[in-house]
Amino acid sequence: MVFYLIQRYNNLIFQSGGKKMSKIFMAVPDEFGCGHYRARFPALHCFETLSKSGCYLEAAKDLTTEETSYDGYVFHRCPADTLTFHVNTLRKQGKKIAWQIDDDLWNIPDWMPSEEVNNQWSLNKAVELADQIWVSTEKLAQSIQTNKKIKILPNLIDINAFPKPGEAKNDPIRILWCGGRSHERDLDMIVEPIEQIALEYGNRVQFVFWGYAPTAMLEFSRINGSMEAMCRLKPDYGESICFLEGLPFRFFYDRLAKMRPYIALMPLVDCKFNECKSNLKYLEMSVVGAASIASKIAPYECIKNGHDGVLVDNSPNSWYKAIRDLIENPSLRDEMAKNAYQKVCQEYSWQSSARHIWLDAFRSLV
Numbered sequence: 001m002v003f004y005l006i007q008r009y010n011n012l013i014f015q016s017g018g019k020k021m022s023k024i025f026m027a028v029p030d031e032f033g034c035g036h037y038r039a040r041f042p043a044l045h046c047f048e049t050l051s052k053s054g055c056y057l058e059a060a061k062d063l064t065t066e067e068t069s070y071d072g073y074v075f076h077r078c079p080a081d082t083l084t085f086h087v088n089t090l091r092k093q094g095k096k097i098a099w100q101i102d103d104d105l106w107n108i109p110d111w112m113p114s115e116e117v118n119n120q121w122s123l124n125k126a127v128e129l130a131d132q133i134w135v136s137t138e139k140l141a142q143s144i145q146t147n148k149k150i151k152i153l154p155n156l157i158d159i160n161a162f163p164k165p166g167e168a169k170n171d172p173i174r175i176l177w178c179g180g181r182s183h184e185r186d187l188d189m190i191v192e193p194i195e196q197i198a199l200e201y202g203n204r205v206q207f208v209f210w211g212y213a214p215t216a217m218l219e220f221s222r223i224n225g226s227m228e229a230m231c232r233l234k235p236d237y238g239e240s241i242c243f244l245e246g247l248p249f250r251f252f253y254d255r256l257a258k259m260r261p262y263i264a265l266m267p268l269v270d271c272k273f274n275e276c277k278s279n280l281k282y283l284e285m286s287v288v289g290a291a292s293i294a295s296k297i298a299p300y301e302c303i304k305n306g307h308d309g310v311l312v313d314n315s316p317n318s319w320y321k322a323i324r325d326l327i328e329n330p331s332l333r334d335e336m337a338k339n340a341y342q343k344v345c346q347e348y349s350w351q352s353s354a355r356h357i358w359l360d361a362f363r364s365l366v
Helices: 002-015 033-052 081-092 120-129 138-143 181-204 249-259 280-287 316-328 330-347 355-363
Strands: 022-027 055-060 072-076 096-101 132-135 149-152 173-178 205-210 218-222 229-233 241-244 263-266 291-295 310-312
Touching: 022 033, 033 055, 033 072, 033 249, 033 355, 055 355, 072 081, 081 096, 081 120, 096 120, 132 138, 138 149, 173 181, 173 249, 173 280, 181 205, 181 241, 181 316, 229 241, 263 280, 263 316, 280 291, 280 330, 291 316, 291 330, 310 316, 316 330
Parallel strands: 022 055, 022 072, 072 096, 096 132, 132 149, 173 205, 173 263, 205 241, 263 291, 291 310
Antiparallel strands: 218 229
16 A cells, blocks of 8 residues: 555656655544545545646545655544644644644533543644644634634535436335434434324325434333343334434445435534534435425525525424425425535535635645
């Protein structure tokens, strides 16, 4: 692998007429959404253009503490203490450092499970050492208390990674929520309306919880001979409410496209942490042809209510009415889905002009 990277770099030097290229290292923090949307995808979609202008961009998971050959470095979220000390060394050598933060890690709610809440020293030290802070939203930029230069780099979707959504069938009407355990409190507001609609419509609808399900919808039973318990959705729901286990991100796009949801649900409690989140879930659902219903808070201000999505107050009755309206009006939800798809293509994709925001950010490091 190391030999391949050296050979690749040498080939680029040859192509540039022998002139030594500037080099940027972008750390890949994980194999989940953050690692792809904030590292792998930017590298994939910016590499060729940067190379033509004399800048070599490398995205990788590992960086040894002896590695100092790059001109600029991009790191992410809460670092390990050892990495913080290495960054200090890089700064002393005149290297430029950008730190990416895609959540308000200073305002994690006490009801949200997170290991990063206990690592504030390293987070604050990273911000102190960085030349630039890269964030995903305007609200997050406003929340970070620093005099460092902040760049807002939006999450973008690769339109070419998905087949263009076709017409959805009407039986059953698939309604998707997708996420992880950090959304337990967000899910509370939609339990009652979902149960009510499932009771009214039966097998005409199919609610899918992908990755996590509300605790209120589960029943628990002890595993014989142990203190452990197993859980499942309450059997009374039948096939109108179901659960799918989460998948590694590399399989996510393919499964999402095949699932073809008609309606996507995006509930968020109105709190400072959620206010700083991005509209990424809206982008993912729109690109597979879903009409979105979202909480009326900052991350979804991009939605034009009634045109390319539905915005609702965080009350069970508002959620019930919005879901029911889209179930009963297939032409309306199809029109919203088409408008949302067009918006994502034109404003929030790697194929749009928004890509230049990332290109400019990389160039500022060399």
